[in-house]
Amino acid sequence: GNNYADIKIFLQNQRSCAEFKKSLIELSQQQAFTMPRIQPIGEDEEEALLIDDGLQILDNFAQKLFIMRKLYNWQIEQKKHASIALHNFKDLVALADSLIKLLNEFDKEMVPLNKIQNIIPTTLSEYYQEILDFLFEFQKNWLGFLKQEKKLSFVQKRNQLIKQHINDLEHTNTPVIIAGTTGTMAMTRHLIKAISQYQYGYVILPIIDL
Numbered sequence: 001g002n003n004y005a006d007i008k009i010f011l012q013n014q015r016s017c018a019e020f021k022k023s024l025i026e027l028s029q030q031q032a033f034t035m036p037r038i039q040p041i042g043e044d045e046e047e048a049l050l051i052d053d054g055l056q057i058l059d060n061f062a063q064k065l066f067i068m069r070k071l072y073n074w075q076i077e078q079k080k081h082a083s084i085a086l087h088n089f090k091d092l093v094a095l096a097d098s099l100i101k102l103l104n105e106f107d108k109e110m111v112p113l114n115k116i117q118n119i120i121p122t123t124l125s126e127y128y129q130e131i132l133d134f135l136f137e138f139q140k141n142w143l144g145f146l147k148q149e150k151k152l153s154f155v156q157k158r159n160q161l162i163k164q165h166i167n168d169l170e171h172t173n174t175p176v177i178i179a180g181t182t183g184t185m186a187m188t189r190h191l192i193k194a195i196s197q198y199q200y201g202y203v204i205l206p207i208i209d210l
Contacts, residue, residue, distance in 0.1 A: 006174040007036035010165075010191070012181045012206075014040045041162070041181060041188060058151040066145055067096040074134050103142070107155035110186045113139040162187040166194045169201070179204035 011017050017038045024035065071092060106113050114136050146152060152160065169176065176195050182205065183189035195201035 003034045004036040005034040008174070008176045009036050009038045010041040010176075010178040010181075010195075011038060012041065012179075016040065016180055041178065041191070056151045057154050057157050058146065058149060062149075063100060063153065064093070064096050066142075067099050068092050070138055070141060071095055071099070074138075099138075103153065104155050107153060107159065108185045108187075110159065113142075159187045162191050166191055169194055169198045173200065175200045175202065177202045177204065180206050182206060 009020070011020060017040050020038060021035065024033075103113065106115075116132065116135055146156075176198060178192055178195050178201075181188060181192070183192050192203055196203045
């Protein structure tokens with residue numbers, strides 16, 4: 001039979017991986033062969049990253065609880081401003097969810113949260129400046145909390161695993177293929193670039209309407 005076990009293929013998501021495996025089986029015409037290593041690289045493939053590699057993901061409840069506590073304490077300290085008051089528990093949860101999304105977006109682009117000062121001008125009102133001050137202080141607390149728990153957020157773990165795939169290219173001489181992704185996240189773009197420069201690397205971009 002044919003042995004493709006040394007070939008590594010990165011595809012956009014779990015569905016693409018399943019369909020590709022199905023196509024390989026159909027093309028084999030019932031001949032024995034070894035399946036290549038096929039892995040999803042899409043940003044929403046959380047279940048594919050839950051592997052025992054020592055990099056544990058902080059669960060969503062613990063993440064949200066920590067952020068809600070920080071937001072509540074901040075609101076108590078700043079309650080002289082009626083405009084930032086959190087009127088009920090629902091408001092607190094909603095704001096925590098928004099902050100989690102912001103953290104994920106910064107992690108996806110591998111940009112520290114304190115760089116937000118380069119996006120939002122410091123000439124804004126005192127209200128917005130206090131929000132910036134909170135974000136700067138929050139990032140220190142957040143990174144300290146993750147270090148104390150010895151865990152990573154989902155996006156941080158994803159970045160670490162992709163970085164490991166990039167490092168692995170220096171110690172292999174077998175084909176590596178990435179297909180179907182345009183690199184919507186910074187670390188994915190680094191992976192695409194690394195594979196494109198690798199001697200046995202192949203990058204297959206999706207059809208793009210220009």
